[in-house]
Amino acid sequence: xxxxxxxxxxxxxxxxxxxxxxxxxxxxxxxxxxxxxxxxxxxxxxxxxxxxxxxxxxxxxxxxxxxxxxxxxxxxxxxxxxxxxxxxxxxxxxxxxxxxxxxxxxxxxxxxxxxxxxxxxxxxxxxxxxxxxxxxxxxxxxxxxxxxxxxxxxxxxxxxxxxxxxxxxxxxxxxxxxxxxxxxxxxxxxxxxxxxxxxxxxxxxxxxxxxxxxxxxxxxxxxxxxxxxxxxxxxxxxxxxxxxxxxxxxxxxxxxxxxxxxxxxxxxxxxxxxxxxxxxxxxxxxxxxxxxxxxxxxxxxxxxxxxxxxxxxxx
Numbered sequence: 001x002x003x004x005x006x007x008x009x010x011x012x013x014x015x016x017x018x019x020x021x022x023x024x025x026x027x028x029x030x031x032x033x034x035x036x037x038x039x040x041x042x043x044x045x046x047x048x049x050x051x052x053x054x055x056x057x058x059x060x061x062x063x064x065x066x067x068x069x070x071x072x073x074x075x076x077x078x079x080x081x082x083x084x085x086x087x088x089x090x091x092x093x094x095x096x097x098x099x100x101x102x103x104x105x106x107x108x109x110x111x112x113x114x115x116x117x118x119x120x121x122x123x124x125x126x127x128x129x130x131x132x133x134x135x136x137x138x139x140x141x142x143x144x145x146x147x148x149x150x151x152x153x154x155x156x157x158x159x160x161x162x163x164x165x166x167x168x169x170x171x172x173x174x175x176x177x178x179x180x181x182x183x184x185x186x187x188x189x190x191x192x193x194x195x196x197x198x199x200x201x202x203x204x205x206x207x208x209x210x211x212x213x214x215x216x217x218x219x220x221x222x223x224x225x226x227x228x229x230x231x232x233x234x235x236x237x238x239x240x241x242x243x244x245x246x247x248x249x250x251x252x253x254x255x256x257x258x259x260x261x262x263x264x265x266x267x268x269x270x271x272x273x274x275x276x277x278x279x280x281x282x283x284x285x286x287x288x289x290x291x292x293x294x295x296x297x298x299x300x301x302x303x304x305x306x307x308x309x310x311x312x313x314x315x
Contacts, residue, residue: 018152019084023067025159026110035113039165040172042115043158049108052100053308056258056294058213059096061116061195063183064088065147065155069109070102073142076245080144087151089188091116091195092141092206093213094244095254112155114179121196124180139194139202141209141243151182204229205239212248216255217279222248256280257293264302271298 030036030045037044048069059073070083074097082088083102103109158175161168183189194202208229212220225248226236240248256278263274275286290298 015149015152018149018156019067019147022065022112022152022156022159023084023110025156026067026112027108029159029162030110038162040158040161040168042117042176043172044113045159046111046113047108048100048103049105050100051103054097054099054294056095056097056254056261058255058258059090059094059142061092061118062090063114063116063179064090064111065114065151066109066111068107068111069100071098071109072101073098075142076241076250078142078245080142082144085146086144087147087188089143089145089183089192090141091139091143091192092209092243094141095251095258096142112159114158114176116180116192118196120177121180121184121192122198124177124184125193125196139191139200139243140245141191141195141206142245143188143191145186145188148182148186151179151186154178154182201231201235201239202243204231205236205243208236208240208248209244209251212252213255216252216259217277219279220249220252252279253289254293257290260286260290260298261294261301264298265305274298 026045027047029038030047033048035044035046046064054074064082065087066082066084068084070081073080073082073088075094080088081101100109154175158172158179161172161175183192191202194200195206197203208225211228212225222233222236226233229236229239231239237247240246240251244251246254260274260278263269263277264271269277271287271290272283275283280286287297290301294301296304
């Protein structure tokens with residue numbers, strides 16, 4: 001019994017040591033606040049030294065490995081909390097509201113983000129024996145898992161490649177394949193497998209999600225969306241909500257509001273112009289839904305975000 005406890009304690013210390021090592025490597029390279037692009041295709045490093053207000057974002061299929069700090073992500077009414085021991089797997093495009101809830105200048109939140117390409121996932125699936133569980137029909141578009149030693153090791157080697165740029169073209173793709181393999185083998189891998197497997201209901205639902213993401217400004221006709229996914233309307237509603245934690249209408253609304261907020265912030269549009277660009281026919285309806293979702297009217301919200309951004313920059 002004592003030997004088993006000693007072994008577990010040694011293993012836990014090893015995992016903690018690996019996290020600290022990866023955190024140090026990310027901190028050395030992610031000097032600026034926010035995302036830092038790298039020379040490795042699809043890889044970005046992340047740092048935030050302060051907690052943040054709730055921020056809307058559009059997450060694409062990706063893996064985020066956290067090694068320090070804590071972040072909360074809201075998808076519909078589902079809440080995910082990630083800390084330095086977790087990874088976040090997103091397998092479809094999702095509008096989210098996220099917030100850094102634990103970060104300081106001394107111990108910032110640190111992580112890496114790796115974009116996932118579904119053709120590459122399918123190619124790995126075609127070469128390996130992955131048994132799809134029956135519950136894959138109710139796959140979720142987002143899942144949180146505990147980062148394994150093997151996944152930490154592969155991520156550390158990927159970040160180390162930044163010190164050997166000549167090796168990136170050959171070795172980065174090999175290490176990224178290993179990372180995808182580790183994900184597929186994890187308990188959360190069933191969600192990614194279901195989305196990537198052709199013919200699965202989750203895969204067909206993901207196609208409907210993709211169409212809605214690309215055509216969010218168009219009127220939503222659920223019957224046409226169901227036909228596109230080759231399923232009945234009630235089945236589509238069930239599968240869509242399982243995958244995204246939202247109905248198709250809620251997904252469209254949140255995506256419209258997110259895009260409008262970014263246009264207001266980055267392009268200097270007025271509220272009415274932003275509303276019509278993302279598909280609203282009524283500016284007053286847009287203002288009501290925006291205020292309900294973000295907590296205050298559009299222009300007041302944008303002014304507050306700009307002030308907060310200036311304060312963060314000055315720090």
